[in-house]
Amino acid sequence: MHPVVFNPTLEEVLNFVGTFVFAVSGSLLAVRKSYDIVGMAVLAVITAIGGGVIRDLVIGAVPPAAFQDVSYLWIPLLATILTFFAHVEINRLRAAMLIFDAAGLAVFCVSGTAKALNYGLGPGAAIALGTLTAVGGGIMRDVLAHDEPAIFLPHSELYALPAVVGSVIVVFIPRLPLNNSIAAGLTAVFVFVLRLLALRFGWKAPRPWRTTRQEESDES
């Protein structure tokens, strides 16, 4: 559908992986909050499709993709059922989950930016919408579950910024002397690695000037 795209089959597979992992993160949060299966299903669906649905409403792709391909509803429901029975085991797989989640982040920011460009939006808007596709569902998950959005918190490792970087790169892909699919694939890999490096080395986004300094002097 959009020209800037990596291998379509691979993109679809990665999109489904991202959808599934985002959905699991939604239903796991519901388990931690002691919600019932309705809360698990709602949070799974919202986390998985929330960002993409808002992107599609903004660019005028109506009905949004998540309401045209029923996989985007079935996958979160399967994730809910799996989490319902196996949340104890899934919680033990936290490291694996973070890796899959990084893959979802990477593929969503690339495909979201590409779709926005394809619908005629300018580069600035496309970067904003690519980032929104990647992080919007997680923000909606946290807001619905009455938590502070995880990506705002200063102790969280870089999450949105790798998506911004990936979205910016996608905007320049058509000017690169590279096959578009390959360039998009490499961009996603770059975002994925960036996120894993941030997790591994504890890279964090900067906090406002002097708040930090003041706290540091408080500590000393």
Add this chain to the structure above:
Amino acid sequence: MHPVVFNPTLEEVLNFVGTFVFAVSGSLLAVRKSYDIVGMAVLAVITAIGGGVIRDLVIGAVPPAAFQDVSYLWIPLLATILTFFAHVEINRLRAAMLIFDAAGLAVFCVSGTAKALNYGLGPGAAIALGTLTAVGGGIMRDVLAHDEPAIFLPHSELYALPAVVGSVIVVFIPRLPLNNSIAAGLTAVFVFVLRLLALRFGWKAPRPWRTTRQEESDES
């Protein structure tokens, strides 16, 4: 407007009843939170029209019905004024409110699913949107009022699941050997009764496996 519909006049009346009762629940929550009349009006409007507006944006019915028929704005404002003066009395009518609310739930899930089908969405999407029409406003009410969404909480009686059941039935109505209006009406009655039975007998949605078990063993 949509073919799968019960008696149009009756549907309209029930839609207005649902809108009114949902609006009252929004402004009552504002009273409990000690908000002023602005908070009461915003929560009344959001609860009453929130689910339907998102459904209409998703299916491409723009402007949404709530912005075309001004009744959908006047009714929440009337509910706000009534609640402003009579919240003490309305709070005493909690049982009656729950019955009217069940009627709103029933009619919104049926008419929401029917409208989505009529706009060409597939059965899975229509079920999701029918349920969203019925429960979306209440979730938005709770989020705006800084509460956990009531329908997620494990001590709440079945609310979303009767709406899901009703939406699933509506998808099959065109295949039934029954007049569509009558079938839709019966579906709404079924959802209504299901919700009242859940209230009467304390039926609850299942909680994740082993969370429950663990707590039970904790208690013993």
Add this chain to the structure above:
Amino acid sequence: MHPVVFNPTLEEVLNFVGTFVFAVSGSLLAVRKSYDIVGMAVLAVITAIGGGVIRDLVIGAVPPAAFQDVSYLWIPLLATILTFFAHVEINRLRAAMLIFDAAGLAVFCVSGTAKALNYGLGPGAAIALGTLTAVGGGIMRDVLAHDEPAIFLPHSELYALPAVVGSVIVVFIPRLPLNNSIAAGLTAVFVFVLRLLALRFGWKAPRPWRTTRQEESDES
């Protein structure tokens, strides 16, 4: 674009001022919450464009203005960077901020109502959407930052009601024996002054009957 408009250049300048001040209020809240720069940027963008984006989705102006003119994304990012370094100083300018914010409120309710009318919405819907344009971003800011919406709280001075008044007046402008631009400008000035008077004299929206009375008797 819309006929009921004050001087286009002045309207654009005021829109940019409003966008900037709303964005600063978003990133300042992020600072108070100890969020990192991602939280600051997200809250800045949401506060600045949130109300207008929902208005545009509802009236069918897709992509929303904020995604067509990249200034609406750059301005919040500039506000974020400024707040990042100068939040201490900006916090000291609270009085000036409130005055600029009142200007944003005034211009957003007038231009929002005018745009809705121009897209063919009825007077009731246009008033609701004009008010939403003015106050929607602030509500979304507070919800995302895990706060109760400031405009609901009973100790807050009139904020939404001046916007409602302004939106109502705009609906009547075409019937007034006045140049439309001048009438719209006067309306915005009126809303601006109303908000400043509310701040100066502590005018508050009424609270539900008997809640207030009861508390007063509690205090005595």
